[in-house]
Every structure is written in C-alpha cells, then in structure tokens.
Amino acid sequence: MDRPVRVRFAPSPTGPLHIGGVRTALYNYLFAKKHNGTMILRLEDTDQTRFVPGAEEYIKKSLEWVGIEIQEGPDQGGPHAPYRQSERKPMYRQYAEGLIEKGLAYYAFDTAEELDEMRKRLEASKMQAAYDSVSRMSMKNSLTLSAEEVKLRIDRGDDYVIRIKLPRKEEVRFHDVIRGWVVVSTTQMDDKVLLKGDGMPTYHLANVVDDYLMGISHVIRGEEWLPSAPLHVMLYRFLGWEDVMPQFAHLPLLLKPEGNGKLSKRDGDRLGFPVFPLNWEDDKTGEKSSGYKESGYFPEAVANMLALLGWHPSNNQELFTMDELIEAFSLEKVSKSGAKFDLNKALWFNQQYLQMKPTSEVYEMIKPLVDSLGYDVCQEYVESVISMMREKVQFAKDTILQGKYFFEAPSEYDKQVIEKKWTADMNTHLVELSSEFEKLTDSDSPENFESTFKQFCETKSLKTGNLLQPLRVAVSGEGTGAPIWEMIALLGKEEVIHRIKSASNKISFSIA
Numbered sequence: 001m002d003r004p005v006r007v008r009f010a011p012s013p014t015g016p017l018h019i020g021g022v023r024t025a026l027y028n029y030l031f032a033k034k035h036n037g038t039m040i041l042r043l044e045d046t047d048q049t050r051f052v053p054g055a056e057e058y059i060k061k062s063l064e065w066v067g068i069e070i071q072e073g074p075d076q077g078g079p080h081a082p083y084r085q086s087e088r089k090p091m092y093r094q095y096a097e098g099l100i101e102k103g104l105a106y107y108a109f110d111t112a113e114e115l116d117e118m119r120k121r122l123e124a125s126k127m128q129a130a131y132d133s134v135s136r137m138s139m140k141n142s143l144t145l146s147a148e149e150v151k152l153r154i155d156r157g158d159d160y161v162i163r164i165k166l167p168r169k170e171e172v173r174f175h176d177v178i179r180g181w182v183v184v185s186t187t188q189m190d191d192k193v194l195l196k197g198d199g200m201p202t203y204h205l206a207n208v209v210d211d212y213l214m215g216i217s218h219v220i221r222g223e224e225w226l227p228s229a230p231l232h233v234m235l236y237r238f239l240g241w242e243d244v245m246p247q248f249a250h251l252p253l254l255l256k257p258e259g260n261g262k263l264s265k266r267d268g269d270r271l272g273f274p275v276f277p278l279n280w281e282d283d284k285t286g287e288k289s290s291g292y293k294e295s296g297y298f299p300e301a302v303a304n305m306l307a308l309l310g311w312h313p314s315n316n317q318e319l320f321t322m323d324e325l326i327e328a329f330s331l332e333k334v335s336k337s338g339a340k341f342d343l344n345k346a347l348w349f350n351q352q353y354l355q356m357k358p359t360s361e362v363y364e365m366i367k368p369l370v371d372s373l374g375y376d377v378c379q380e381y382v383e384s385v386i387s388m389m390r391e392k393v394q395f396a397k398d399t400i401l402q403g404k405y406f407f408e409a410p411s412e413y414d415k416q417v418i419e420k421k422w423t424a425d426m427n428t429h430l431v432e433l434s435s436e437f438e439k440l441t442d443s444d445s446p447e448n449f450e451s452t453f454k455q456f457c458e459t460k461s462l463k464t465g466n467l468l469q470p471l472r473v474a475v476s477g478e479g480t481g482a483p484i485w486e487m488i489a490l491l492g493k494e495e496v497i498h499r500i501k502s503a504s505n506k507i508s509f510s511i512a
Helices: 019-034 055-066 085-101 112-124 147-155 203-213 223-238 265-271 299-307 322-328 343-356 359-372 379-389 415-421 426-437 446-459 464-476 484-491 493-511
Strands: 006-009 038-041 105-108 161-164 171-176 180-185 193-195 218-222 247-251
Touching (some): 055 299, 085 105, 085 203, 105 147, 180 223, 193 203, 299 322, 299 343
C-alpha cells in the first residue's frame, strides 16, 4: 500500500441500519484491520429533513454488537473531528464557491416550478430530462444571467443552489477494485447540486471533501453508489485532488432469496427473518421490525454469514473467527454479482456457533427464560439439556422451548407416530418395559437403559424399531428430539415410569 489505509463507514441516520449496510461496514473493517489501517465512522446527516431521532445510536449499537470496532468517530473523536457532517457545515461552502471562481460550478436560481417545466419540456422533445450542459443554458443561473443580476439576487436573499459545471463531452475513467475499469461519458451525467439552498452540502460534495480531509485511502461502499462515482471523480479533478483520490470498491447488492431485486424489509416480513441487526420501532408509525440480536442470532454467526455474502475465500472454509476473517479477506475476491440471502444458511451458521459455545455460556443466556417459565432446576441439569438439544436447534432459547419435555410431562402426543406405530398391544409392551426399568436405579446410565430395552425386546421377540419411537412419544410426547437414552437417563427412572404409565392410559383411551 502506497499510503496508510484509512476507510470509513458513512451511513445516514435516517432509520434503522439495513443488514446490507452492516455488511458494508464489516468489509471496511476487515480491510482496515488486514492492512493495519484505521476504521472511521462518519455520519452523513446533511439531509436534515430525513433525520430520524434514535437512528444514530442504533447505528453505533449495531456495529458494536456485530464486533466492528471504530477507531475514529463521533464518540471516539480523532484528528479530523467532528465526524457528523451537520457539524462540519461551515467548511463546505468554501469548496463550492472555490469551484465557481475556477469556472467549474455556478449559481442556479431556478424555482421548483421552473425545474418541473424544464423536465416536461425535455421529455416532450424526447430528450434527457436533466439539468446538464445543454439544458443549463436555458435556465436561470450565473451562466445565463449577468454578473450584476447574480449579485443582486444573492444580496437580496434569493434562493439558490450551487451546481457543478460538467464538460459537455468527456470520458470519465476510473478503476474499481471489484469491477475493473469504469468508463462513463459526461453526456450521460447531469450538473448535480453541490450546495443546497439551506447552505448544507449534498452528499456528493460533502462526501468528496470529507474523504479528502480525512485522508481516506479506499472508498468501499454499496453498488447503489456506482452511478455517483463518475461525478465524484470529476469533483476530485476539479478540486485539484486527483492525485490523492481514494481507490473505489463498489460492493454487490444483497438480493432477495429468489434473487430478483434488493433485499428489503418486506422480504423479511414475508419470509420470516430479520433484515436489521437490532429491533427497531418507528416512533411515528409505531411499526416494529425484528432484529437478529433479539431473534436469537449470535453476533459472530451474523458476521460470518455476512462476510460470505459476496466474498469468496480461497479455500472452502465456511466458519471463521473475526481474526480469521481479517486474515483471509481481500477485496479482489469480492464478487461483482449480487449475493442471494439464504435463510437456511443463516440458521445453519447460528446452529454451528451454538454448538461451539460452552454450555455454561449458553446457560447464562437462557437462564432468564428458564426462570420465567417457572422451572425449578439446577444449572447442571439445564446444561445437560443444552448438550443434548443444541445439535437439534438453531437458537439457544429453543433448547428449552423445543426441549420442554425435559421440564414437564407431555400433555399431548405425536399423532402421526401414534397412527403409524401404536398397535393394539403397544400399551401392554410399554407397561411391561416400565417394570423392567423398575429394576434399575434412578441414577443409571443411558447404556443401562438401552441394554434393558434391548433385552426386553429380545425376550418378547419384538423388533426394537417398532417399540423405540412409541417409547419416545410416551416419555416426551414428540416423535423426534434429543438422544433417547441420554434423555431417559437424565429424567430418571421414576419420572420415566410415571410418564410411560400416564401415556399408556391417555393414548389407549384416545384410540379405543
């Protein structure tokens, strides 16, 4: 690297941070850490009309939760503070007016009605409806008005904006780390507003000025900003900063599971998964959106999943620690094409991390749930349940919710198993089996319960497969679940015998 690596994640606090934004932040973070660089958080809040209270704090908490460390930002401070664009407002005007002095920008006094009329006129003539090198000469701006009138309008407080003055026919070329060379003609571009009527810069001016002043070496951002990149290249050139222009890398979109279009909140609502890192409630509408954290996902699992949505490691490794992601990550291996969100894969990642967690850590996570359900059990017992259940579930809480039978006797029984396996003499077999279990101690091992079962089946000339699932249903109410002999041993013979007898009474009644 020719210069120190400095990257920024620059979201707008206009609502909850989309999971695609978290991925953008993650890629910036991985790249910075890989090259011993600096990760900056900059809040681009120049559009005050879209500012949403609470959004800034939400962004910070989301990044912290997923494990992204910020070196410079609104809370951390740094040599280029402030890190909120609204607090940097006074510095942008000088750059916009400096471009006017060079003849590279101009004042525009057009009203909203005049702009609308211009667009309609161009559309009627089947021309590009844009404020560009052609249409600007028929509008009210400092290119068409006299210097005296321009001064008069400014002095009396007329509304105006400052627009960039793009050349009429020129190729804009830049190299994107992910996409290669990008070439766009200025005939396809328009004279974007740089400074708005309220004195606030637009994204384009503030973005370029701040990236320059903060020494940003690489701009790693979403594909939706690719159309703006040629304008930013022109701004770097016009401002005299082309030699220190950052390298660009435009990330592929996160797509709907079907692959047709960008992943949205509606997709999450429709298919039952979060699209935000944390829960969010809209103060105006009262609408609530679920988050990965509150849904039971581990932050490490979310980071791992997001990293692989668009980036392909050199080997087939799928599970990474954050340090391993940092070591393996490279922008060159990020795909150009969009990455389809896969809910099953997200669940798989969470299950893998659940299995890797120490049982004591999982216990601390679910202890409030155990207590709220009124289960009076010791930590050792719950940790045994966790060990048995976590290969069967994707979320820590489900070790309890789906393993309910470890804590209370079933009140209902799997109807499919009953219809398929429950023969007329099944109750007799199970009651006789319970008598054999009576001979064991309450602390007998899973192997002793299994051996007793097999001996019973052999004595009765029964196939173990015909009796095993009915036994499971009698004890747990479920047709599948935790390893049966470990489950039975943990429950203890007295509880198991009680459940078998209770089930045989209830089920015999139901099928009588």
